[in-house]
Amino acid sequence: MRTRSLVGLFLAGSLLTTPVLAQQVTAKLRLLQTTDLHTSLLNYDYYRDAEDNTVGLSKVATLIRQARTEAPNSLLIDNGDLLQGNPLGDYIAKVKGLKDGDTHPMYMAMNLIGYDAASLGNHEFNFGLPFLDTALKGAKFPSVSANIFETDGNTHRFKPYVILDRTVKDTGGKEHPIKIAVIGLTTPQIVQWDKAHLDGKIVTKDIVATAEAIVPEVKAKGADLIILAAHTGIGTDQVKSGDMAENAGWALTKVPGIHAVLTGHQHLTFPGQFKDLAGADAAKGTINGVPIAMPGFWGSHLGVFDLELTKTDGGWSVTSGTSSIRPIYKLDENRKRVPLVDNQPDIVAAVTPVHEEVLKYIRAPFGKVAAPIYSYFALVQDDPSVQIVSDAQVWYAQKALKGTKYENLPILSAAAPFKAGGRGGPDYYTDVPAGEIAIKNAADLYLYPNTVQMVTLTGAGVREWLEMSAGQFKQIDPNKSDPQDLVDTSFPTFNFDIIDGVTYEVDVTQPKRYDNDGKLVAPDARRIKNLAFQGKPIDDKQDFVIVTNNYRASGGGKFPGLDGKNIILQAPDENRQALIDFITEQKSVNPSADKNWRFAKTGKPVTLAFESGAKAEAFLASNPALTKLGDGQNGFVRYGLKLD
Incomplete structure (x- = not known):
């Protein structure tokens, strides 16, 4: 009995002195992506001068609103090629023009939708740096690109990344702070493709090598979640760091420390295409285990990432992640294109005046x-x-x-x-x-x-x-x-x-x-x-x-x-x-x-x-x-x- 009493006292003392473990917190985060909108603001084909229900940010906005209602926590990012692509873009850049204080129609709509960040695409540079600089002032969200530098090769020409301070609701409904880094990357070939505008004004560096250098930096600044908003294609498994590759998405999934990769540029889809690429899992929307998406072009699809987050004493971690894409139309049994969503009315109302100006211009x-x-x-x-x-x-x-x-x-x-x-x-x-x-x-x-x-x-x-x-x-x-x-x-x-x-x-x-x-x-x-x-x-x-x-x-x-x-x-x-x-x-x-x-x-x-x-x-x-x-x-x- 004496022995059992001593053991009991020992155990009781141990319980009193052992620290209570912190309760694990879980949460879900939905990441939404658009890419390669190319000034497809409305469901309209200016070349045919007719409505086209296979395109349009006004349509994608409806998908965005729907996707947000399904998730307690969400983030919306555009992946570039916004400002050029059809007569609306040309009209704003070459005919009407932009001056300080003006808001580009694309940014007007995106401000209404509520974007959190954007990366720059290669076509953002088609009208020169002064136009781009003026246009960016109208965005109420940051635009980032880490591999574009001043001619000294060291000074970033644009903000390379942004660390967003957000709160997420856990599965119990309690809010927690989280830091989300969005790193922008752009096809380095812009200095060739737009040489007349960019020669002697900027230099570019390799996409993958830049990501490898920036990820540790944002981690050191406290980023819990790291997203690559990369205006580049998925490419192949042969691309390596330092190749100055145009399409480097596959290689970016190999960069240590990243949690999701946004791609575009190729005007293709993933999940969907690239299903036979090494490491690709079309069912989960991952490559090499990393969630990655490419949601078409001209507003044909919305990219949707769903990440499972866990918080412990060591901070947030991503325990699993998937991606998918949602189309704005489908093909029926007669191969006709059938719209799946309507326009978002507030977007249409906001941009109708400039749309009517473009119609007069093209006709x-x-x-x-x-x-x-x-x-x-x-x-x-x-x-x-x-x-x-x-x-x-x-x-x-x-x-x-x-x-x-x-x-x-x-x-x-x-x-x-x-x-x-x-x-x-x-x-x-x-x-x-x-x-x-x-x-x-x-x-x-x-x-x-x-x-x-x-x-x-x-x-x-x-x-x-x-x-x-x-x-x-x-x-x-x-x-x-x-x-x-x-x-x-x-x-x-x-x-x-x-x-x-x-x-x-x-x-x-x-x-x-x-x-x-x-x-x-x-x-x-x-x-x-x-x-x-x-x-x-x-x-x-x-x-x-x-x-x-x-x-x-x-x-x-x-x-x-x-x-x-x-x-x-x-x-x-x-x-x-x-x-x-x-x-x-x-x-x-x-x-x-x-x-x-x-x-x-x-x-x-x-x-x-x-x-x-x-x-x-x-x-x-x-x-x-x-x-x-x-x-x-x-x-x-x-x-x-x-x-x-």
């Missing part, structure tokens, strides 16, 4: 075209929508080079089809009837606010440029009689340059000489055949001036021989403005294609299959070799081009 005529302009077959034959751009660029170059040492060099023009279906859907084509042409049509023909630039290349360089461009196509087997898919959808159509002023054929029975990143993968392969200038085989040593845009001239698309070093003229005018001026001066132009390129004969009858819009059928007569094959996917129609 103003400035000239006439003598034939219809369409891009339904732009990937399989010489095309009027590309032809008229090339004609305008040559016209502009002839004037700009007069009196210079280059005025006697032959001028070629490189232009690509911008609206050719693809990710934009079955209505994403240029279709301008003959007759008066308006501003909306010019914007339709040339989507981007690129500026005119000119480079010099030899005939051999022209050949390599076209070889890279021919990467648009898959390799065809001439021994197969069944229709064969022609178009490689992983190759962006804006990289399918047609060079006007020379004639050539494309042999799609040959493998690609270059891969999509400009790497020489088949040194013995030659798809470009019978390349000629003025009816004679091109002289590989002859010098040419090629008029193009700032993106391509500065290395955009990674074309061989184009790295910004052979630029001879950086014009202040946009390619689109050159097109408008060309038509205005001519008063009436004929945009019919001159048929300077075609596919090489295959020796045996083959059918090259491709998809286009349903309205393409009206133009089949333009080429007797074109036929309709049947229905395609997601509202597209399948067509065929017969070769022999």
Whole structure:
């Protein structure tokens, strides 16, 4: 009994002196993401001058409101490419303008919705730094980007990150403070793509290396949760720190200490696409165990992250996390696009005045075209929508080079089809009837606010440029009689340059000489055949001036021989403005294609299959070799081009 009493006293004393463990606290945090809105403020397509229920921040705002009601704690972040993308963006930047005290319509809407932070995208720089600086003043939330520096390479040009002091309700309803760091990252190629605006003004650094350096810094400042708002694509598992990669999302999931990665830029979706990528879990919305999302473009989807948080004496930690995306429309059984949500009324009311200004702007005529302009077959034959751009660029170059040492060099023009279906859907084509042409049509023909630039290349360089461009196509087997898919959808159509002023054929029975990143993968392969200038085989040593845009001239698309070093003229005018001026001066132009390129004969009858819009059928007569094959996917129609 005495022994038991001593033991009892010992145990009682132990209980009295042992500290009581802190109770574990759990909470849920919902992170909401938009990306690549590209001034798609309302559900409206300014190029077709019609309502479009597949786009619009006004639609996403409804999804945001719904998602917020489902979660006690939420945060809303935009991932960049806000200020450029359609005539609304151009109108604000180039026509109406912004002055101190003005609020850009995109920020007006986002302020109403209640964003917590935003990162900068590459297209934020299309109108120059002064415009961007003025626009940012109208945002009632911080915009961040950590890998953009002053020319000293050490001073951040923009706020690199923000640590948001917030409170979260735990599962019992009690509030707790939490510090959430949002680190912004931007594609480092902006200094190439917008060289005219940025050269000598900023420098950029690698996305992944920057994240690796910044994460410990925000951790040391007390951040409980670290989010990377990275305007970059997901890319591949081959990207490493220091690569200066354009698409580095996968690599960012490997950065120690981060809890969620927001991506965009590629105009794709995750979860959805990238499901076969190493480490990807489409069901959970993670890559390498880290929640990551890419919610489409133009307001097509809302990204939704759900994080489980635990708080102990050591602070907050993330015990699990998932991501998903919510669309604003769906395809019904007849492949028609059906809206899933309505517009948010307060957003519509706030921006309707500027929307009406843009409608007046885009509807103003400035000239006439003598034939219809369409891009339904732009990937399989010489095309009027590309032809008229090339004609305008040559016209502009002839004037700009007069009196210079280059005025006697032959001028070629490189232009690509911008609206050719693809990710934009079955209505994403240029279709301008003959007759008066308006501003909306010019914007339709040339989507981007690129500026005119000119480079010099030899005939051999022209050949390599076209070889890279021919990467648009898959390799065809001439021994197969069944229709064969022609178009490689992983190759962006804006990289399918047609060079006007020379004639050539494309042999799609040959493998690609270059891969999509400009790497020489088949040194013995030659798809470009019978390349000629003025009816004679091109002289590989002859010098040419090629008029193009700032993106391509500065290395955009990674074309061989184009790295910004052979630029001879950086014009202040946009390619689109050159097109408008060309038509205005001519008063009436004929945009019919001159048929300077075609596919090489295959020796045996083959059918090259491709998809286009349903309205393409009206133009089949333009080429007797074109036929309709049947229905395609997601509202597209399948067509065929017969070769022999």
